[in-house]
Amino acid sequence: MQETTIAILGAGAWGTALANLAAANGHKVKLWSRHGTETLEAVLQDVHIVLSAISMKGVRDVALQVQSCPLSPETIFVTATKGLEPQTTATPTQIWQAAFPNHPVVVLSGPNLSAEIQKSLPAATVVASNITTAAEKVQLIFSAPRFRVYTNPDPLGVELGGTLKNVMAIAAGVCDGLQLGTNAKAALVTRGLTEMVRIGNFLGAKTETFYGLSGLGDLLATCNSPLSRNYQVGYQMAIGQTLTNILANLPGTAEGVNTCQVLMQLAKQQNIYMPITEQVYRLLQGEVTPQQALDELMLRDIKPEFHFNLKISDDGNI
Numbered sequence: 211m212q213e214t215t216i217a218i219l220g221a222g223a224w225g226t227a228l229a230n231l232a233a234a235n236g237h238k239v240k241l242w243s244r245h246g247t248e249t250l251e252a253v254l255q256d257v258h259i260v261l262s263a264i265s266m267k268g269v270r271d272v273a274l275q276v277q278s279c280p281l282s283p284e285t286i287f288v289t290a291t292k293g294l295e296p297q298t299t300a301t302p303t304q305i306w307q308a309a310f311p312n313h314p315v316v317v318l319s320g321p322n323l324s325a326e327i328q329k330s331l332p333a334a335t336v337v338a339s340n341i342t343t344a345a346e347k348v349q350l351i352f353s354a355p356r357f358r359v360y361t362n363p364d365p366l367g368v369e370l371g372g373t374l375k376n377v378m379a380i381a382a383g384v385c386d387g388l389q390l391g392t393n394a395k396a397a398l399v400t401r402g403l404t405e406m407v408r409i410g411n412f413l414g415a416k417t418e419t420f421y422g423l424s425g426l427g428d429l430l431a432t433c434n435s436p437l438s439r440n441y442q443v444g445y446q447m448a449i450g451q452t453l454t455n456i457l458a459n460l461p462g463t464a465e466g467v468n469t470c471q472v473l474m475q476l477a478k479q480q481n482i483y484m485p486i487t488e489q490v491y492r493l494l495q496g497e498v499t500p501q502q503a504l505d506e507l508m509l510r511d512i513k514p515e516f517h518f519n520l521k522i523s524d525d526g527n528i
Contacts, residue, residue, distance in 0.1 A: 213236060213237055213238055214232075214237045214238070214258045214259060214347075214351055215237070215238045215240050215256055215257045215258050215321065216229075216232050216237055216238070216240070216257060216258065216260075216261060216351065217240045217242060217253050217254050217257040217258075217259070217260050217261070218232075218239060218240070218241050218242065218257045218263060219242050219253075219260065219261065219262045219263065219264055219272060220242075220243070220252075220262065220263035220264035220265075221241050221242065221243035221246065221274075222263065222264075222265075222462055223324040223325065223328070223462065224263045224290060224322075224324045224371065225241065225261075225263035225264075225290075226241070226324075226328070227324040227327040228261060228263060228290060228318075228320075228352065229241050229329050229404055230328070230519070231327070231352050231354055231357055232351055232352060234354060235346075235351060235352070235354065236355075237351060238479075239435075240253045240257065244264070244268065244272070249279075249280060250272075250275050250276065251278075252470065254276065254279045254280075254281060255280075256282075257281075257282075257285065258282070258284070258285060258286065258287060258347070259285065259286045259347075259351070260276065260281075260285060260286070260287050260288070261287075261288040261289075261302050261318075262277070262287070262288070262289045262290065262291055262302065262306065263289060263290045263291065264291060265291065265293070265462075265463040266291055266292070266293030266294070266295065266302065266463075266465055266468060266469075267463075267468070269289075269291055269293075269295070269302050269305050269306075270295065270305050272308075273305055273306055273309040274309065276309070277309055277310070281313075283312065283313070285313055286313065286314045286315075286316060286347065286348065287306050287307075287313055287314070287315045287316070287343050288315075288316045288317075288318055288337075289303050289306055289311060289315065289317055289318070290317075290318045290319070290346055290367075291301040291465075292319065292372040292373045292376060292469075293373055293376075293465040293468060294373060294468070294469050294472040294473070295472070295522070296468060296472050296475075299472055299475070299476055301366070301369050301370070301373065302369065303315050303366070303369050304367055307510075313340040314339055314340075314343075314344035315339065315344075315365070316335075316337050316338065316339040316341075316344050316345050316348045317338045317339070317350045317363070317365045317368045317369045318335060318336070318337050318348065318352070318498055319336055319338075319368050319369060319371060319372035319424040319428065320333070320334060320335030320336050320372070320423045320424050320427060320428055321333065321334070321335075321427040321428045321430065321431035321432075322335050322428075322431075323371055323431060323432075323435055323437045323438065324497075325437050326437070327357065331358050332354065332356045332357075332358075333356065333357055333358070334357070334358040334359070334360065334423055334427070335352070335357070335359055335360070335423065335424075336356075336359070336360050336361070336362045336363055336422065336423050336424045337349050337352075337359055337360070337362070338361065338363065338364055338365040338367075338368035338369075338424075339363075339365055340360040340363070340365060342363065343362045344517070345362075345363075346361060346446075346486070349361050350503065354469070357483065360423060360424065361423075362419060362424070363440070364415060364416045364419045366410075366413065366414055366415045367410055367415030367416045367419030367420065367424070367425070368419060369424075370406070370409070370413060370415050370422040371409045371410070371415075371419060371420055371422075371424040371425035371426075371428055371429075372424055372428050373465070373469055374405075374406040374409055374410065374473075375402075375406065375425070375428050375429040375432055375470050376432065376440040376464070376465050376466030377440075377466045377469055377470045377473065377486070377487050377490050378398075378399065378403075378405075378406065378429055378432075378433060378443035378486065378526045379429075379432035379433050379438050379440035379441045379444065379466060380440050380441070380443050380464075380466045380467070380470070380490050380493075380494075381398055381402065381444060381489070382395060382398060382399060382402075382432075382433035382441055382444060382491050382502075383433070383440070383441040383442060383443060383444025383445035383446070383447075383448065384444040384445070384447060384448045384490075384493070384500045384503065385398050385444075385448075386441075386444075386448070387444065387445040387446070387447070387448025387449045387500065388448045388500055388501065388504065390504070395433070398433075398486070399429060399433050401486065402429065402433075402486055403421075403425070403426060403429055405418050405484055405485070405487065406420055406425060406429070406488050407420045407422075407425075408482065408483065408484075409473065409482060409484065409487075410425075412480065412482055421495055425462070439460055439462055439463070439464040440464045440465070440466035440467075441462070442456070442460065442464070443456055443467065443525045444490075444500075445464065447493065447500060448500045453467075453494060453496075466490075467473070467494060470487060470490050470491045470494060471491065471494075473487050473491075474487065474488065474491045485506075485507060485510060486507065489503040489504075489506055489507055490503070492506075506510035511514060
């Protein structure tokens with residue numbers, strides 16, 4: 211593949227890991243930080259791809275800044291941010307696409323703990339876009355012997371998988387911090403996935419996407435690793451730390467804290483059933499202790515695991 215010039219916005223652990231992958235494949239990489247000295251316009255000069263790996267709170271502001279920079283009409287935008295905007299509930303892709311309606315936007319998401327990728331440990335991810343050729347180009351740029359990249363035609367589902375699992379990772383951290391055991395953790399993660407699908411379907415994502423790398427895969431990674439910042443929030447709250455102290459000492463942003471608040475706004479407006487998200491929200495707000503949140507989840511009304519909608523044809527087949 212010919213050399214591509216890539217601007218990566220966000221020089222944190224995730225942005226740096228992606229920069230290293232692209233550079234190792236022979237591409238020219240420009241890394242930009244809001245706290246650096248190089249201007250955004252200088253970094254964006256003559257680039258083919260703009261990849262955003264900044265935290266959710268900075269996405270709209272940076273997108274507006276990029277709008278004022280001269281870009282080729284062929285430029286592809288890639289978003290690797292996981293979160294929802296509080297004021298609008300918009301995803302990062304929706305913000306970038308609104309700012310650049312005539313450009314392809316690709317989502318990159320998966321079970322990608324940046325510390326492991328930096329060590330060249332094997333990993334896989336998903337790139338998704340409504341424009342297949344754009345996703346395939348990004349796939350080639352980041353694919354490596356130890357970083358396998360898949361494509362997917364459901365960008366919203368891929369993006370929401372990476373976003374919604376952060377709330378479940380907080381709950382998983384609480385589970386481990388309270389030493390509730392493997393059975394409890396397995397039940398939590400499974401029911402967490404069901405909740406993710408329910409929310410995702412409501413927002414327009416495809417069910418099957420949540421059973422792939424960007425949904426179940428990312429959920430398993432972040433619910434089982436101390437490297438996950440969201441997991442650390444839940445774990446440390448369960449052993450008695452305050453949320454304020456945890457966030458002050460966390461390296462980077464735990465997007466699940468903000469995402470949980472946005473989801474509860476959505477749940478109340480649209481009457482979506484989110485029992486795990488609700489208890490995580492109440493815990494983060496200081497309304498319940500970790501043990502009380504657990505009791506609330508365990509003491510809910512008994513119900514079927516699934517509601518099967520089976521259609522039987524005239525010949526008796528399902």
